[in-house]
Amino acid sequence: MDSNWTWIAENAPLLAAYLPLITALLVIVVTLLGVQRLLVILTRTTGSTPPAKNTTRFDKGEHPLSEFDEELPDESTAPPLHSADTLHIPYCPERLSEAEMLSRSKAYYEEMNKRRSVREFSTDPVPLEVIENIVRMAGTSPSGAHCEPWTFVVVKDSKIKSQIREIVEQEEYTNYDRRMGDKWVSDLKFLNTDHDKQYLEEAPYLIIVMKQQYHLGDNGVRYSHYYYEISTAIAAGFLLTAIHNAGLVTVTTTPLNAGGALRDLLGRPANEKVMLLLPVGYPAGDAKVPGVTRKPLEEIMALK
Ligand code: IYR
Secondary structure, three states, X not given: OHHHHXXXXXHOHHHHHHHHHHHHHHHHHHHHHHHHHXXXXXXXXXXXXXXXXXXXXXXXXXXXXXXXXXXXXXXXXXXXXXXXXOOOOOOOOOOOOHHHXXXXXXXXXXXXXXXXXXXXXXXOOOOHHHHHHHHHHHOOOOOHHHOOOEEEEEEOOHHHHHHHHHHHHHHHHHXXXXXXXXHHHHHOHHHOOOOOOOHHHHOOEEEEEEEEOEEEOOOOOEEEOOOHHHHHHHHHHHHHHHHHHOOOEEOOEOOOOOHHHHHHHOOOOOOEEEEEEEXXXXXXXXXXXXXXXXXXXXXXXXXX
């Protein structure tokens, strides 16, 4: 130790002169860091900083949907979305025989098993009424506290479709190039997909599934939507089956990072967020899909 010190003093006199000072500074820095870390842990465990209050009110004019001059009423004192007096009515659907159940469940499985995600579309037009029925069907989906927290934006206008394509392709370029990472991009190779989204202009309709986190009642109250994400995801599942049932195809796309710009373009309010973007139409005559198979029942079902 002594010989080390003599070596430093001889070879690095400046270092030797300042070594006590440097050591003292290091000790202070390490102590301060330790105290700070301890404070963070204490704050977390004692909860001395309360979590931010879940605000249920907006300041006047803060929300784009709000045109109220008066103070907004508090959600907790507002009448519930559905009255507690809501009448419960009889529900007695026809009871099927076991044979009928068996044949219908098998036929339905076989029909739905034909569904495939398609990325090549025909430009042939589809009657709007078919799309309306498909959306009606999606709207029969269950939702948390029957909030029905969804909007299905149907785009038929080719100018808007082109604008959507531009927004999505621009983001997808960066997604594939940087955001998704090499592993994700290589895992998608078998799908033959990239940033190019021709189907956004080819398909006769685009349906943008919006999830609503809350809605603003006529009384100015903000009503939170319970389980709005899973509710809207279930409705999207209904939408997919309805599209298939109508003899049409789609591909479930998630326009990563393009949600805000799409919402603005479509003039949707701030309580809605883009969840999915579905092109809907007939498949192109020469459309191809990857030759993948589905997991067998034994792999997806556990019976206890
Ligand atoms: N959203 C991109 C990337 C993509 C991601 C998954 I996971 C897919 O199954 C397919 C595509 C796109 O639409 O290309």
